[in-house]
Amino acid sequence: MGTSLMLISPLPPTKPHQFTSSIFPHKTNQPISLPSSRKTSTKIQSTRNFGNFLDLKPEYQPEALDFDLPWHHPSDRPQFDVIIIGAGPAGIRLAEQVSLYGIKVCCVDPNPQSIWPNNYGVWSDEFEDLGLEDCLDKTWSMASIYIDDNNTKYLDRSYGRVSRKKLKEKLVKSCVFNGVRFHKAKVWEIKHHEFESIVVCDDGTNLKGSLVVDASGFGSNFIDRDDHTLRKRNYGCQIAHGVLVEVDSHPYDLDKMVLMDWRDSHLGNEPYLRDGNSKVPTFMYAMPFSSNLIFLEETSLVSRPVLSYTELKKRMVARLRYLGINVKRVLEDEKCLIPMGGPLPRTPQNVMPFGGNSGVVHPSTGYMVARTMALAPIIAFSINECLGSTRMIRGKNLYANVWNSLWPMERRFARECYTFGMETLLKLDLNGTRNFFDAFFDLKPYYWQGFLSSRLSLKDLLLLSLSMFAHASNSSRFDIVTKCPVPLAKMMGNIALEAI
Numbered sequence: 209m210g211t212s213l214m215l216i217s218p219l220p221p222t223k224p225h226q227f228t229s230s231i232f233p234h235k236t237n238q239p240i241s242l243p244s245s246r247k248t249s250t251k252i253q254s255t256r257n258f259g260n261f262l263d264l265k266p267e268y269q270p271e272a273l274d275f276d277l278p279w280h281h282p283s284d285r286p287q288f289d290v291i292i293i294g295a296g297p298a299g300i301r302l303a304e305q306v307s308l309y310g311i312k313v314c315c316v317d318p319n320p321q322s323i324w325p326n327n328y329g330v331w332s333d334e335f336e337d338l339g340l341e342d343c344l345d346k347t348w349s350m351a352s353i354y355i356d357d358n359n360t361k362y363l364d365r366s367y368g369r370v371s372r373k374k375l376k377e378k379l380v381k382s383c384v385f386n387g388v389r390f391h392k393a394k395v396w397e398i399k400h401h402e403f404e405s406i407v408v409c410d411d412g413t414n415l416k417g418s419l420v421v422d423a424s425g426f427g428s429n430f431i432d433r434d435d436h437t438l439r440k441r442n443y444g445c446q447i448a449h450g451v452l453v454e455v456d457s458h459p460y461d462l463d464k465m466v467l468m469d470w471r472d473s474h475l476g477n478e479p480y481l482r483d484g485n486s487k488v489p490t491f492m493y494a495m496p497f498s499s500n501l502i503f504l505e506e507t508s509l510v511s512r513p514v515l516s517y518t519e520l521k522k523r524m525v526a527r528l529r530y531l532g533i534n535v536k537r538v539l540e541d542e543k544c545l546i547p548m549g550g551p552l553p554r555t556p557q558n559v560m561p562f563g564g565n566s567g568v569v570h571p572s573t574g575y576m577v578a579r580t581m582a583l584a585p586i587i588a589f590s591i592n593e594c595l596g597s598t599r600m601i602r603g604k605n606l607y608a609n610v611w612n613s614l615w616p617m618e619r620r621f622a623r624e625c626y627t628f629g630m631e632t633l634l635k636l637d638l639n640g641t642r643n644f645f646d647a648f649f650d651l652k653p654y655y656w657q658g659f660l661s662s663r664l665s666l667k668d669l670l671l672l673s674l675s676m677f678a679h680a681s682n683s684s685r686f687d688i689v690t691k692c693p694v695p696l697a698k699m700m701g702n703i704a705l706e707a708i
């Protein structure tokens with residue numbers, strides 16, 4: 209594993225949280241009421257006079273599936289076809305899809321029953337296309353983008369908040385139905401023998417399988433990454449601080465989610481923060497659930513080196529104060545740290561990566577959940593085909609038959625184009641970023657929607673670039689001409705390497 213990935217390994221598991229089931233009723237878009245305080249020991253007080261909401265202690269409530277799982281018993285199955293490490297969205301979705309073929313699957317995770325901690329947002333159509341729309345607990349018919357104080361754009365595309373509980377329940381129930389076994393442990397090591405791979409767990413269990421899939425997230429220890437010198441150290445990183453809060457009021461429209469609020473008037477009296485924001489800008493992402501319940505996330509879309517978390521939070525405090533948002537309670541908080549771009553895992557190798565560690569995160573946006581849900585059936589299909597002709601899937605066999613279905617040449621080339629988008633954003637200051645998104649969201653919906661959902665072909669991506677240039681303001685064109693040649697050269701170099 210590369211050093212840069214180690215630096216951005218996932219959060220320590222310090223924050224069991226979730227209020228979802230009580231906040232979000234089972235039907236989409238029903239009136240939402242606030243949970244009453246459920247922890248008597250938690251000190252709850254309002255940030256008087258719009259003070260620092262960071263002083264408030266989040267009222268986390270750990271949440272778990274309310275049904276038991278079929279556990280693995282060493283006596284009942286000597287060998288699995290597929291062992292999946294990790295019960296995050298990627299691991300569970302793949303277990304569900306692979307087991308549909310009658311393949312014997314075991315999913316290993318230190319806590320397979322706990323509900324995922326992150327707040328996930330997706331474009332509603334992405335989940336509708338997959339038949340997962342019942343796993344959204346709230347949708348907004350439009351999204352807004354505040355380019356600056358005088359320019360707001362409204363996107364006619366519905367956005368949804370994923371119900372972590374409903375999605376996990378749905379996928380796990382399907383896994384249970386298909387015969388998936390679960391094992392509650394942390395994987396320490398993977399050993400490969402001639403006729404089987406052995407997954408060594410921290411509870412002393414050894415699981416035997418024909419294929420091992422590593423879906424343990426961004427900080428995976430079991431995948432080797434390509435360390436070709438040209439590609440070293442080219443990760444970008446998204447960092448964000450998100451809070452689900454009870455507030456007196458907030459200024460955002462209830463029928464629109466706020467994809468990006470780039471306004472910076474709140475930094476008027478803070479020259480140091482203002483200066484920092486001009487160079488490495490951050491925006492507010494917001495999901496308003498009601499007039500006094502809202503999810504707010506101050507976000508650095510991509511930075512390298514990663515923006516300081518403290519600075520990000522200071523900007524958020526200043527923004528909320530300026531917007532007159534008085535936080536009364538913090539129901540959840542999250543630190544979002546997502547590595548973007550960077551090299552794909554090295555090939556061939558003996559373990560199949562999937563999810564955060566497999567390069568599927570969108571290099572320009574950090575989104576991944578909907579894409580992972582969509583890719584799992586493709587990988588499951590190729591695993592089934594492959595298991596039909598051999599009992600061991602690893603090395604060149606894994607690469608040729610399964611890896612290539614995740615990353616066929618065209619998708620790898622497209623990824624380089626999305627990474628070019630990330631490299632371009634990394635070069636832009638606040639004004640450049642505003643100009644960029646002003647032009648981007650003026651494109652035909654086919655292009656901006658396709659770009660954000662990683663749906664565009666190479667030809668489409670080329671047409672998008674030309675159209676962007678045509679829509680761009682003169683200063684934006686200047687930015688493109690002066691700042692893009694290096695990222696462009698990098699992209700061309702990487703595409704050439706892929707082709708080789």
Ligand SMILES: Cc1cc2nc3c(=O)[nH]c(=O)nc-3n(C[C@H](O)[C@H](O)[C@H](O)COP(=O)(O)OP(=O)(O)OC[C@H]3O[C@@H](n4cnc5c(N)ncnc54)[C@H](O)[C@@H]3O)c2cc1C
Nearest residue numbers: 294296297298328329394395424425544563564575576577
């Ligand atoms: C705070 C946050 C917010 C995000 N919001 C969005 C969003 O709104 N939309 C979007 O599309 N994407 C979002 N992402 C990006 C991405 O979708 C998530 O990171 C997603 O959770 C990745 O899924 P995963 O299954 O690959 O990994 P994870 O969700 O990290 O799951 C990995 C699982 O593997 C387990 N594990 C780890 N090591 C081992 C081991 N050694 N043995 C056994 N099990 C192990 C972990 O316990 C965990 O359960 C967000 C990311 C973060 C961090």
